[in-house]
Amino acid sequence: MIPKTKNPWSVAALLAWLDSTKKLRNALSISVLNQSVSSSTSLVTMLYLVRVLTPSEFGFYSIGIALSLSYYGIGNALFLTQMVVHSPDKRPVERLNYAARMLVLVGIFCAATVLVAGLVGYLGQFLWAAVGEHAWFALSITAAAVSFLLKDFFARHFYNIRKESHALAVNVTMAICQALLLLALHVLDYSFEAEVALAVYALSHGVAAIFGFMIARLPLREGLGAGLRGDLDEAWKIGRASCRERV
Numbered sequence: 001m002i003p004k005t006k007n008p009w010s011v012a013a014l015l016a017w018l019d020s021t022k023k024l025r026n027a028l029s030i031s032v033l034n035q036s037v038s039s040s041t042s043l044v045t046m047l048y049l050v051r052v053l054t055p056s057e058f059g060f061y062s063i064g065i066a067l068s069l070s071y072y073g074i075g076n077a078l079f080l081t082q083m084v085v086h087s088p089d090k091r092p093v094e095r096l097n098y099a100a101r102m103l104v105l106v107g108i109f110c111a112a113t114v115l116v117a118g119l120v121g122y123l124g125q126f127l128w129a130a131v132g133e134h135a136w137f138a139l140s141i142t143a144a145a146v147s148f149l150l151k152d153f154f155a156r157h158f159y160n161i162r163k164e165s166h167a168l169a170v171n172v173t174m175a176i177c178q179a180l181l182l183l184a185l186h187v188l189d190y191s192f193e194a195e196v197a198l199a200v201y202a203l204s205h206g207v208a209a210i211f212g213f214m215i216a217r218l219p220l221r222e223g224l225g226a227g228l229r230g231d232l233d234e235a236w237k238i239g240r241a242s243c244r245e246r247v
Contacts, residue, residue: 030164031137034155034171041175045201048182052192060194065201068145071113075149079106080156081192082235087160099157106153110146117142142197147205154212168216174208223239 049058083102090098121135151174158167181200186190 014213029145030168031159034164034168037168037171037175041171042052043179045178045182049192049197053194053197057192057194058198061197064137064141064144064194064198065142066199068198071145072149073108076107076152079109079235080149080153082238084160085117085238086131086231086234094162097219097227098231099160099216100220101228102235103153103218104220104228105158105232105235110150113146114142115203136195140202141197142204143202144198147202147209149213150209151205153218154209157216157218158212166212169215170208170212173211174204177207178204 013244028135049061053061071136079102087098117138151170155167156168158164158170178200181204185196185200191197
């Protein structure tokens with residue numbers, strides 16, 4: 001007796017296909033909107049800063065952004081990309097715990113960066129006077145780099161769990177916060193410098209990261225479990241090769 005097979009042209013199969021294509025269209029639409037928000041925010045901010053900063057200060061700001069993006073590239077290669085790659089291999093019930101452990105690793109990486117930058121800045125000023133003169137500039141770059149990496153962690157996480165609208169909300173929060181800060185400084189007629197512009201960048205991304213943390217509700221207690229070392233080793237094996245290519 002020949003077993004019956006499901007008819008691919010049945011009404012149920014057609015409805016399921018339509019539902020899947022609808023979800024795909026929605027995800028793509030949100031992704032395009034998300035990219036538009038990020039790109040337009042960067043463009044408008046750059047155009048505004050070109051007007052309010054002197055050429056030399058804008059040059060310092062551009063250097064700061066370039067350095068923060070370089071730092072982000074290292075963190076992205078070590079942690080964010082590895083999270084996206086390895087998450088599908090985890091059991092569905094384990095994926096949130098895995099994301100929490102990766103957040104702990106990213107947090108340790110960022111904390112170590114702030115600690116090293118602070119020590120270098122503090123000790124360096126006794127050896128070289130120029131270090132003390134540019135301490136605030138170095139601090140603002142560090143803050144911008146760390147906050148951008150943390151913000152993007154949550155954006156990647158939300159894409160990973162198919163909650164594209166949450167990723168959009170994180171980037172919209174960043175854009176609104178940055179616009180409000182720049183508007184407030186403009187109304188107060190505050191003197192813009194590279195450090196101030198980088199501080200605005202860092203604060204807006206930091207607020208967006210906190211918002212992402214609040215809505216993600218990751219089980220951080222699980223992040224302190226025995227799997228943390230294994231996740232670090234797993235990410236490091238491939239991530240270090242990507243970092244070498246960047247360097």
